[in-house]
Amino acid sequence: MTKKVSLKDIANKVGVSTALVSYVLNGQEKEKRVGVEIARKILKVAKELNYKPNQIARSLRKGSTKTIGLIVADIANPFFGYLARFIEDEANKYGYTVIFGSSDESNSKSAALTDILINRQVDGFIIVPTEGSEDQIKNLIQRNIPFILIDRFFPELSTSYITLDNYSASNEATRYLLKKGYKRIGIIAYKSKLIHMQERIAGYVDAIASQKNNYGPFIKEIRFDNVEQDIENAINDLVIKNKKIDALFFATNSLSIAGLYCICKYGIKVPDELALVGFDGNESFDFFYSPLTYVEQPISEMGKESVRVLVDLIDGKDKIIHIELKHKLIIRKSCG
Amino acid sequence: MTKKVSLKDIANKVGVSTALVSYVLNGQEKEKRVGVEIARKILKVAKELNYKPNQIARSLRKGSTKTIGLIVADIANPFFGYLARFIEDEANKYGYTVIFGSSDESNSKSAALTDILINRQVDGFIIVPTEGSEDQIKNLIQRNIPFILIDRFFPELSTSYITLDNYSASNEATRYLLKKGYKRIGIIAYKSKLIHMQERIAGYVDAIASQKNNYGPFIKEIRFDNVEQDIENAINDLVIKNKKIDALFFATNSLSIAGLYCICKYGIKVPDELALVGFDGNESFDFFYSPLTYVEQPISEMGKESVRVLVDLIDGKDKIIHIELKHKLIIRKSCG
DNA sequence: CTGAAAGCGCTTACAG
DNA sequence: CTGAAAGCGCTTACAG
Numbered sequence: 090m091t092k093k094v095s096l097k098d099i100a101n102k103v104g105v106s107t108a109l110v111s112y113v114l115n116g117q118e119k120e121k122r123v124g125v126e127i128a129r130k131i132l133k134v135a136k137e138l139n140y141k142p143n144q145i146a147r148s149l150r151k152g153s154t155k156t157i158g159l160i161v162a163d164i165a166n167p168f169f170g171y172l173a174r175f176i177e178d179e180a181n182k183y184g185y186t187v188i189f190g191s192s193d194e195s196n197s198k199s200a201a202l203t204d205i206l207i208n209r210q211v212d213g214f215i216i217v218p219t220e221g222s223e224d225q226i227k228n229l230i231q232r233n234i235p236f237i238l239i240d241r242f243f244p245e246l247s248t249s250y251i252t253l254d255n256y257s258a259s260n261e262a263t264r265y266l267l268k269k270g271y272k273r274i275g276i277i278a279y280k281s282k283l284i285h286m287q288e289r290i291a292g293y294v295d296a297i298a299s300q301k302n303n304y305g306p307f308i309k310e311i312r313f314d315n316v317e318q319d320i321e322n323a324i325n326d327l328v329i330k331n332k333k334i335d336a337l338f339f340a341t342n343s344l345s346i347a348g349l350y351c352i353c354k355y356g357i358k359v360p361d362e363l364a365l366v367g368f369d370g371n372e373s374f375d376f377f378y379s380p381l382t383y384v385e386q387p388i389s390e391m392g393k394e395s396v397r398v399l400v401d402l403i404d405g406k407d408k409i410i411h412i413e414l415k416h417k418l419i420i421r422k423s424c425g
Numbered sequence: 426m427t428k429k430v431s432l433k434d435i436a437n438k439v440g441v442s443t444a445l446v447s448y449v450l451n452g453q454e455k456e457k458r459v460g461v462e463i464a465r466k467i468l469k470v471a472k473e474l475n476y477k478p479n480q481i482a483r484s485l486r487k488g489s490t491k492t493i494g495l496i497v498a499d500i501a502n503p504f505f506g507y508l509a510r511f512i513e514d515e516a517n518k519y520g521y522t523v524i525f526g527s528s529d530e531s532n533s534k535s536a537a538l539t540d541i542l543i544n545r546q547v548d549g550f551i552i553v554p555t556e557g558s559e560d561q562i563k564n565l566i567q568r569n570i571p572f573i574l575i576d577r578f579f580p581e582l583s584t585s586y587i588t589l590d591n592y593s594a595s596n597e598a599t600r601y602l603l604k605k606g607y608k609r610i611g612i613i614a615y616k617s618k619l620i621h622m623q624e625r626i627a628g629y630v631d632a633i634a635s636q637k638n639n640y641g642p643f644i645k646e647i648r649f650d651n652v653e654q655d656i657e658n659a660i661n662d663l664v665i666k667n668k669k670i671d672a673l674f675f676a677t678n679s680l681s682i683a684g685l686y687c688i689c690k691y692g693i694k695v696p697d698e699l700a701l702v703g704f705d706g707n708e709s710f711d712f713f714y715s716p717l718t719y720v721e722q723p724i725s726e727m728g729k730e731s732v733r734v735l736v737d738l739i740d741g742k743d744k745i746i747h748i749e750l751k752h753k754l755i756i757r758k759s760c761g
Numbered sequence: 762c763t764g765a766a767a768g769c770g771c772t773t774a775c776a777g
Numbered sequence: 778c779t780g781a782a783a784g785c786g787c788t789t790a791c792a793g
Binding site for chain 1 (some may be wrong): 444475477478479480481482484485490499500501502503506509510513514517522523524525526528540541542543544545546662682685689707708709710711712713714
Binding site (some may be wrong): 093095096097107108111112113142143144146147149150151185218 | 788
């Protein structure tokens with residue numbers, strides 16, 4: 090790279106100190122009562138030299154980088170892709186840049202990422218926490234690093250977070266299936282102790298328990314690292330071999346997709362043989378011959394709010410904030 | 426944030442200079458012949474104090490941030506989401522972190538992003554360039570900032586780039602439709618002078634021109650900022666009202682999706698009334714009742730190679746590299 | 762109105 | 778084997 094032009098270069102050329110140049114370029118010529126003529130000259134030379142301030146130097150000096158660290162499960166997953174996009178746009182509005190990383194739901198990856206981003210002195214974090222990462226989160230608290238959890242959180246830890254009303258979302262979705270006359274409803278969820286998953290399962294279980302002639306619950310828990318195989322086994326058991334259920338609820342986006350592949354593969358008729366409800370929308374579900382009924386999350390709001398809260402936290406308004414966003418059940422053909 | 430522990434803190438505690446600490450922590454105790462005992466002690470204290478090096482300070486001193494700036498059109502678009510993911514993973518392997526931004530195909534956004542990232546002293550860029558951004562790219566060349574263009578490039582500028590064999594991909598796809606017996610084939614592309622789009626159109630046009638009883642070409646160019654309306658008009662003209670065509674080729678991912686929505690909306694039968702081919706795969710296309718035949722791009726390779734080339738560029742191996750990756754036509758039901 | 766100087770936290774030639 | 782010192786490019790109290 091060619092040598093960058095620095096404050097000093099401008100100062101030399103104009104014949105003043107770097108202090109003056111810094112004041113003028115930061116719009117403090119009024120407060121510091123810099124001479125009008127000299128200010129004009131500094132601006133002119135800065136422009137001529139195409140001066141770009143070195144943010145790294147500024148960051149070191151100011152102790153703030155105007156950078157947000159974003160850790161999601163997988164940036165290639167559309168849910169997180171959209172989330173990242175809204176976070177990016179909102180962060181930019183506040184003058185922040187975002188550095189991101191994907192944890193793949195792995196604890197060690199998330200720890201490594203957090204470390205890297207801390208070393209890079211991000212001003213704060215927006216984190217989709219992985220299962221078992223409580224210690225990492227505690228560490229952030231101890232070190233007084235501003236952050237907000239998103240999508241999931243740890244009830245036993247006192248942190249800011251923003252999440253969906255997962256319990257009632259899943260409860261409503263299940264009740265909707267019951268109301269439509271389905272009697273034996275299954276759920277496919279991830280095998281995870283994380284609260285969002287537990288709440289989704291609980292909402293389903295309670296809805297099932299509320300019915301008179303009680304069938305189920307039928308719960309299948311899928312391992313993150315073995316999705317396709319586990320889903321196939323689950324659907325085989327629930328639908329094909331043992332015909333236990335007449336309706337199925339997928340607890341996430343990625344489970345819906347994997348499940349649909351399987352359902353297509355075996356030619357299961359939706360909704361005649363099996364009604365379906367998913368969590369999160371996705372273009373894929375629109376083109377399925379029986380478009381999926383699903384729980385919609387306000388991703389845009391989630392992204393924007395997370396930035397707003399984080400920026401407040403960074404600015405020292407250190408209240409702990411809990412936000413629970415409302416879902417919306419989008420009804421289409423997959424439940425008849 | 427609580428006070429961070431610095432090199433100096435360790436040096437004070439051990440009773441040595443910061444130089445020694447720096448050497449030991451950077452694994453140069455051999456070269457600098459630091460005493461074994463003192464090295465051990467430094468390591469121990471660093472661990473006790475949970476020392477994390479301040480990358481910002483190191484970056485300022487070394488003049489390198491180990492950071493890559495990634496500019497894509499839209500991180501929420503699955504094509505770019507996957508690309509970002511592969512770039513992220515590969516960059517991490519080389520010890521780089523990635524800062525990203527979405528240009529929305531807008532020139533001014535891309536310029537603003539580039540500026541911000543330059544100020545943040547990224548070591549190099551991976552850029553999906555927007556139409557008309559030649560000046561921005563020239564500016565990078567002038568300033569000797571390492572970068573590689575990806576997905577698209579500017580033939581008249583001497584830069585490194587990595588792209589698909591767009592012409593032959595689109596040519597093969599069209600010839601495939603011809604071979605299947607379709608006579609009147611249309612293409613829906615973006616209205617853009619960017620090379621990847623022009624090549625895709627050219628590949629199609631030449632394939633059409635190669636047939637005996639010449640129908641077409643039927644080309645519709647969609648504006649980035651008016652996709653839905655323009656697509657609807659196009660399909661209306663080509664298929665519904667004037668029945669000009671019996672097969673349609675979508676030149677990108679996002680066009681396929683918007684097009685499919687429209688085709689579903691009007692209940693056009695695929696492939697009986699209209700055969701379809703798309704560019705890029707997508708889960709959506711798998712669940713469509715007549716799964717889309719499409720041109721597959723090696724996204725993983727594209728992402729990985731871009732990082733590899735960029736790192737070489739950053740390391741001063743300043744040859745200009747052009748890489749053209751091979752497509753693959755994935756044949757499914759949408760062409761009968 | 763303006764400048765000299767310290768300092769953010771590192772790395773690294775240089776001297777001993 | 779070890780340390781004092783300069784310097785990366787900024788910002789900012791302080792002194793005049």
